[in-house]
Amino acid sequence: MNMDEFKKDIKSKIFVLCGGIFSCVTIILVSKNLGVRDIRIDFISGFQLGIVLAFEFVFITKLIKYRKALNDENMLKVLYIKETDERSVFIAKKTATLSFNISLSVIAIATIVSGFFNITVFFTLLGVLAFIAITKAVLKMYYKKKN
Amino acid sequence: MKTRIKELRKKNKISQEELAYAVGVTRQTITSIECEKYTASLMLAYKIAKYFDMAIKDVFDLEGVER
Numbered sequence: 001m002n003m004d005e006f007k008k009d010i011k012s013k014i015f016v017l018c019g020g021i022f023s024c025v026t027i028i029l030v031s032k033n034l035g036v037r038d039i040r041i042d043f044i045s046g047f048q049l050g051i052v053l054a055f056e057f058v059f060i061t062k063l064i065k066y067r068k069a070l071n072d073e074n075m076l077k078v079l080y081i082k083e084t085d086e087r088s089v090f091i092a093k094k095t096a097t098l099s100f101n102i103s104l105s106v107i108a109i110a111t112i113v114s115g116f117f118n119i120t121v122f123f124t125l126l127g128v129l130a131f132i133a134i135t136k137a138v139l140k141m142y143y144k145k146k147n
Numbered sequence: 148m149k150t151r152i153k154e155l156r157k158k159n160k161i162s163q164e165e166l167a168y169a170v171g172v173t174r175q176t177i178t179s180i181e182c183e184k185y186t187a188s189l190m191l192a193y194k195i196a197k198y199f200d201m202a203i204k205d206v207f208d209l210e211g212v213e214r
Contacts, residue, residue, distance in 0.1 A: 081168070087176040087185050 006080050010066050017063045024056040104132055149208035153181045155199050170194040 001009070031048065069076045082088070111125040156166060167174045172191065179185035187195065196203045
């Protein structure tokens with residue numbers, strides 16, 4: 001990836017981040033008026049709000065970083081080096097592959113175990129497992145064809 | 148893989164940061180290569196050798212590479 005392609009990539013990331021920030025704000029505003037008041041639901045809605053606020057914080061931080069980089073050539077080059085450094089990319093790929101496979105295995109075991117206790121949990125986990133497996137298969141085919 | 152990068156850097160009075168910036172990697176990558184923990188790709192090896200105006204075989208010790 002050269003610098004021009006990287007600049008285009010940063011601009012599309014900024015666009016996606018803006019969409020993400022807008023979505024988070026919408027979710028926060030809409031969720032206040034949804035749901036039945038119940039102590040269990042309060043815990044769930046608190047958790048949901050926490051996750052959305054964390055995403056919001058990450059999106060805003062990244063947006064500021066990318067905007068600054070687009071206006072400063074030196075900062076853009078440092079960011080380019082950080083994101084395309086071959087050793088970092090190698091570590092990220094190794095981590096992603098291994099953690100993905102471990103997560104898939106754990107979800108598979110949890111699906112089997114949950115089948116003995118709760119049908120709702122069982123089908124939820126089964127749905128997640130199917131989605132992950134299909135996504136992996138599709139991406140594998142895509143990258144095999146691409147390369 | 149053994150390299151002469153540290154020796155060449157010291158000879159030319161260049162820091163790891165300067166070399167890293169010049170060849171387009173992070174300082175940690177240069178450190179890992181010097182400590183023989185990471186093996187540079189062909190492209191990176193070429194860039195480093197070109198930076199010192201030397202051939203790849205003069206910067207990287209290819210003798211120990213298994214056939």
